[in-house]
Amino acid sequence: xxxxxxxxxxxxxxxDETLADPWKSIDEERGxxxxxxxxxxxxxxxQAxxxxQAxxxxQxxxxxxxxxxxxxxxxxxxxxxxxxxxxxxxxxxxxxxxRSALAGAGPERLxxxxxxxxxxxxxxxxSVSMSIHQGEVLALIGPSGCGKTSLLRTLNRLTELxxxxxxxxxxxxxxxxxHALRDTALRSRVAMVFQQxxxxxxxxxxxxxxxxxxxxxxxxxxxxLEPLVIDALRRAGLYEEVRxxxxxxxxxxxxxxxxxxxxxxxxxxRPEVLLMDEPCSALDPISTGVIEDLIGELRRELxxxxxxxxxxxxxxxxxxxxxxxLGDLVEYGTAAQVFEEPRAERTRxxxxxxxx
Amino acid sequence: MWEWRxxxxxxxxxxxxxxxxLCLVTGAIVIYMGVRGLQYLRPDLLVSRPxxxxxxxxxxxxxxxxxxxxxxxxxxxxxxxxxxVCSAAWIVEYGRPAWLARLVESSIxxxxxxxxxxxxxxxxxxxxxxxxxxxxxxxxxxxxxGHSFIAAGATMSLIALPPLYTAARDGLLAVPAHMRExxxxxxxxxxxxxxxxxxxxxxxxxxxxxxxxxxxxxxxxAIVIIVLGETQRNEPNGSLPILGFLxxxxxxxxSYVYDNSPxxxxxxxxxxxxxxxxxxxxxxxxxxxxxxxxxxxARSSGFDNGGIHD
Numbered sequence: 192x193x194x195x196x197x198x199x200x201x202x203x204x205x206x207d208e209t210l211a212d213p214w215k216s217i218d219e220e221r222g223x224x225x226x227x228x229x230x231x232x233x234x235x236x237x238q239a240x241x242x243x244q245a246x247x248x249x250q251x252x253x254x255x256x257x258x259x260x261x262x263x264x265x266x267x268x269x270x271x272x273x274x275x276x277x278x279x280x281x282x283x284x285x286x287x288x289x290r291s292a293l294a295g296a297g298p299e300r301l302x303x304x305x306x307x308x309x310x311x312x313x314x315x316x317x318s319v320s321m322s323i324h325q326g327e328v329l330a331l332i333g334p335s336g337c338g339k340t341s342l343l344r345t346l347n348r349l350t351e352l353x354x355x356x357x358x359x360x361x362x363x364x365x366x367x368x369x370h371a372l373r374d375t376a377l378r379s380r381v382a383m384v385f386q387q388x389x390x391x392x393x394x395x396x397x398x399x400x401x402x403x404x405x406x407x408x409x410x411x412x413x414x415x416l417e418p419l420v421i422d423a424l425r426r427a428g429l430y431e432e433v434r435x436x437x438x439x440x441x442x443x444x445x446x447x448x449x450x451x452x453x454x455x456x457x458x459x460x461r462p463e464v465l466l467m468d469e470p471c472s473a474l475d476p477i478s479t480g481v482i483e484d485l486i487g488e489l490r491r492e493l494x495x496x497x498x499x500x501x502x503x504x505x506x507x508x509x510x511x512x513x514x515x516x517l518g519d520l521v522e523y524g525t526a527a528q529v530f531e532e533p534r535a536e537r538t539r540x541x542x543x544x545x546x547x
Numbered sequence: 548m549w550e551w552r553x554x555x556x557x558x559x560x561x562x563x564x565x566x567x568x569l570c571l572v573t574g575a576i577v578i579y580m581g582v583r584g585l586q587y588l589r590p591d592l593l594v595s596r597p598x599x600x601x602x603x604x605x606x607x608x609x610x611x612x613x614x615x616x617x618x619x620x621x622x623x624x625x626x627x628x629x630x631x632v633c634s635a636a637w638i639v640e641y642g643r644p645a646w647l648a649r650l651v652e653s654s655i656x657x658x659x660x661x662x663x664x665x666x667x668x669x670x671x672x673x674x675x676x677x678x679x680x681x682x683x684x685x686x687x688x689x690x691x692x693g694h695s696f697i698a699a700g701a702t703m704s705l706i707a708l709p710p711l712y713t714a715a716r717d718g719l720l721a722v723p724a725h726m727r728e729x730x731x732x733x734x735x736x737x738x739x740x741x742x743x744x745x746x747x748x749x750x751x752x753x754x755x756x757x758x759x760x761x762x763x764x765x766x767x768x769a770i771v772i773i774v775l776g777e778t779q780r781n782e783p784n785g786s787l788p789i790l791g792f793l794x795x796x797x798x799x800x801x802s803y804v805y806d807n808s809p810x811x812x813x814x815x816x817x818x819x820x821x822x823x824x825x826x827x828x829x830x831x832x833x834x835x836x837x838x839x840x841x842x843x844x845a846r847s848s849g850f851d852n853g854g855i856h857d
Contacts, residue, residue: 382733
C-alpha cells in the first residue's frame with residue numbers, strides 16, 4: 192500500500208502554497224507535511240505520465256490479460272457487500288493513493304475540435320476543444336443551462352433527436368469522426384447513463400441483455416448471453432445483490448440499484464467511453480458513494496465523462512475538470528488545478544460558491 | 548361536511564346519487580338478465596343448431612350464432628389490432644408531417660363517431676365490388692353478394708379500431724421520454740425501440756383496447772344484419788372446409804337475440820333471453836380479462852402504465 196502513495200502526481204494534486212483552510216485541517220489531522228511543489232517535480236510527473244501513455248498506446252485495447260493483471264494489483268476502493276451498508280474501507284489518504292495509482296491517462300478516446308451547438312438561433316455551446324483519455328474521469332461542471340449536458344449529448348449524437356439542434360466542429364472517436372459512423376454503432380461505443388435511473392420495464396437480465404441483443408434475424412440465446420450479462424453486472428458492482436433472481440423486474444430494485452443496473456446495461460457491450468449525466472442527483476448519499484467508487488473503478492477500462500452540479504462530487508471523482516459558463520469552456524485542467532488554483536476569475540468564483 | 552357551503556353540499560350529494568344510480572342500473576340489468584337467462588338457458592341450446600319451426604320449443608339452439616360471434620371477433624380483431632397499434636405507434640413516435648398526423652387523428656375520430664349502420668352499408672358497398680368476389684359468397688349466377696364472414700369481419704375491424712388505437716396511443720404517450728432515450732443511447736434504432744421497449748411497455752394498454760374492441764364487435768348488430776347476411780344458420784359458400792365457411796353467410800348472438808325477440812321474425816323470446824345472457828357473460832368475462840392482464844403486467848414488470856385494475 193505504501194508503494195502506491197509514491198507517485199509524483201499525488202503531490203502535484205495538493206500543492207502546499209495553495210492549500211485552502213479545509214485542506215490544511217485535513218493535513219494536520221494526518222500529521223504530514225506535503226512538500227512544496229517544485230518545477231522539477233512537475234517535469235518528472237509529466238515524464239512519468241508520458242511514459243504511462245506510451246505504454247498504454249502500444250498495448251492493444253482489449254488485452255484481457257493485461258487488464259486482469261492490473262486488476263489484481265490494485266485493491267478495490269470499496270467493497271460492495273450484499274445487503275450491507277457499503278463502508279469506505281480505505282481511509283482518505285489511502286483512497287487518494289489508489290486513485291492516483293489508477294489514474295495516469297491512457298490512450299486518447301475522444302477529441303473535441305471546435306465544437307459548437309445551436310438550438311435554433313441560440314448558441315448553447317461555443318467552440319469547445321478538448322480531449323478525453325481512457326483512465327481518466329472528466330467532470331463537466333458549471334451552473335445550469337450552460338451547455339454541459341448539450342455538450343455531453345453531442346458526444347454520442349443524442350442531440351440529433353432534438354429537431355432544432357445543430358452542431359459545428361468535429362468530434363473524433365479514436366481518430367474517427369463520429370458523424371462518419373452510424374449513430375447506432377457510435378452509441379454502443381459511447382454509452383450513456385442518465386440523471387434519472389431509467390431501467391426498462393422488464394427483468395434485470397433482459398435489461399442488461401438488451402444492448403447485447405443485435406437487431407439481427409437470429410437473436411442470441413439466453414445461454415450465450417448469460418456470461419456477458421453476469422460480467423456486466425459484476426463490473427457494475429450489482430451482481431452480488433441480484434444473483435439469486437435475475438428474472439426479477441428491474442423496477443422493483445432500489446433507486447441506487449437501478450442506476451447501477453443502468454450502468455451495467457451501458458457497459459455490457461464494452462464501450463470505449465461512458466457518458467454520465469448527473470448520475471447521482473436522484474440518489475441517496477450511500478448509493479451515491481457506491482456509484483462514485485464504481486466510477487473510479489470503471490475508468491480503468493474506459494474514458495468517463497460526468498456532468499455534475501455537485502462540486503464536492505467533482506472533487507471526489509474527477510481527474511480532469513472542465514468548467515463551462517454560458518456555453519464557453521472557461522477552464523480545463525486537472526481537478527487539483529481547477530479547484531485549488533483556477534486560472535480564470537469566473538472559475539474561482541464558481542468553485543468558491545460566489546455564484547451558481 | 549355540514550359546515551360546507553350549500554352549493555358544495557348539493558354537488559357532493561349529486562355525485563353520490565349519480566355513482567350509486569349507475570351501479571343500481573348496471574346491477575338491475577345483470578340481475579334481470581341473469582334470472583331470465585338461468586331460467587331459460589339449457590346446455591343443449593349451446594350445442595344444437597337453429598331450426599325453422601312454428602313452435603318455440605322446436606326452434607333448436609344457437610350454436611351457429613355462437614360460432615358466428617367467435618369468428619367475427621377473431622377476424623375483426625386480427626385486422627384491427629395490428630392496424631390500431633401501428634397507427635398509434637406511428638402517430639406518437641413519428642407523427643410527421645404534421646398535416647398527415649392531423650389527418651390520421653381526425654380520420655379515426657370520424658370512424659369512431661360514425662354509426663355502425665353507416666359503416667355496414669359502406670362495407671357492403673366495398674365487398675360487392677366484382678374484384679373482391681373471392682372474399683364473399685357468390686350466387687349460382689355469379690353475382691357477388693358482398694355477404695360473408697370475411698366481409699363482416701373486415702367491416703367489424705373498423706368499429707374495433709378506435710378504442711384500440713386510443714388505448715395504444717394513450718399508453719405510448721404515458722411512456723416517459725427517458726425510456727426512449729435510454730434505448731437510443733444503447734444504440735437501438737427507432738424501430739427496435741418501438742418493438743422491444745415501447746410496445747412491451749404498453750402491453751396492458753393494448754390488451755385493454757383489444758378487449759374494448761372485442762366488446763364492440765360482440766355487441767354489434769347492424770353489420771351482422773347488413774354485411775353478414777343474417778342467415779339463420781351459417782351457410783358455407785363453396786365446398787372448401789374453412790374457406791367455405793369464411794366466404795359464407797351466417798349470424799351472431801346479437802342478430803339471434805334481435806330475430807327471436809318479440810320485434811323479430813323468430814319470436815322465441817325465451818331463447819332470446821338465453822342468448823342475451825350468454826352475450827352478457829361474454830362481456831363480463833372480457834372485463835375480468837382486462838383487469839387480469841393489466842394486473843399480471845404490473846406484477847411481472849413493476850411498471851404501471853395506467854391500465855385498468857379492478
